[in-house]
Amino acid sequence: DQQVKQNSPSLSVQEGRISILNCDYTNSMFDYFLWYKKYPAEGPTFLISISSIKDKNEDGRFTVFLNKSAKHLSLHIVPSQPGDSAVYFCAARIWRNAGNMLTFGGGTRLMVKP
Amino acid sequence: DVKVTQSSRYLVKRTGEKVFLECVQDMDHENMFWYRQDPGLGLRLIYFSYDVKMKEKGDIPEGYSVSREKKERFSLILESASTNQTSMYLCASSQPGQESEQYFGPGTRLTVT
Numbered sequence: 377d378q379q380v381k382q383n384s385p386s387l388s389v390q391e392g393r394i395s396i397l398n399c400d401y402t403n404s405m406f407d408y409f410l411w412y413k414k415y416p417a418e419g420p421t422f423l424i425s426i427s428s429i430k431d432k433n434e435d436g437r438f439t440v441f442l443n444k445s446a447k448h449l450s451l452h453i454v455p456s457q458p459g460d461s462a463v464y465f466c467a468a469r470i471w472r473n474a475g476n477m478l479t480f481g482g483g484t485r486l487m488v489k490p
Numbered sequence: 491d492v493k494v495t496q497s498s499r500y501l502v503k504r505t506g507e508k509v510f511l512e513c514v515q516d517m518d519h520e521n522m523f524w525y526r527q528d529p530g531l532g533l534r535l536i537y538f539s540y541d542v543k544m545k546e547k548g549d550i551p552e553g554y555s556v557s558r559e560k561k562e563r564f565s566l567i568l569e570s571a572s573t574n575q576t577s578m579y580l581c582a583s584s585q586p587g588q589e590s591e592q593y594f595g596p597g598t599r600l601t602v603t
Contacts, residue, residue, distance in 0.1 A: 419595050419596050433494075475538075480534070
């Protein structure tokens, strides 16, 4: 059973508007959350992260919000740009065996229309 | 510029063949990971390694093995390829204490016929 879920496989947004990508998790032992961005034919690249002791982290146009009680996080992109069109993966960190591991969600394909 | 390279971008193999996927990183990272990416399932961890000659199973290790003889190189081995191993395979590396921020290679699209 997937412990990290992204329920929207795709999202289409107009350029300049806000994009909101959502992620839900089930394991309360996750202590750190990340968003990765993936373009076709490239590996994922780290975008932004948040510790479980915080509820918001901002980096330029990107903001991640964490609601621990709801086990929910979201990524806001404002304003959205065509270059943001990519697949976004939510990931959660947990200590297992010899070290920290990441569990990824299924991804959301964002399309930003000019 | 940090770099993770994978030996092949595309690979086609027959059922039952032994398959080697190679990954090399030039960042002197201790940690290395192998994932497979499938539609709707995201990235799932197959194996990881925190040191040379050390390996740990991830979430889906069945049908796979790994080798790490040198720090910069981490190999994924499919002992007897099957059609359900057709997938995109991604290698990643990170520094200890920074396992969260992993650097990924471009991926190998493996098709098993």
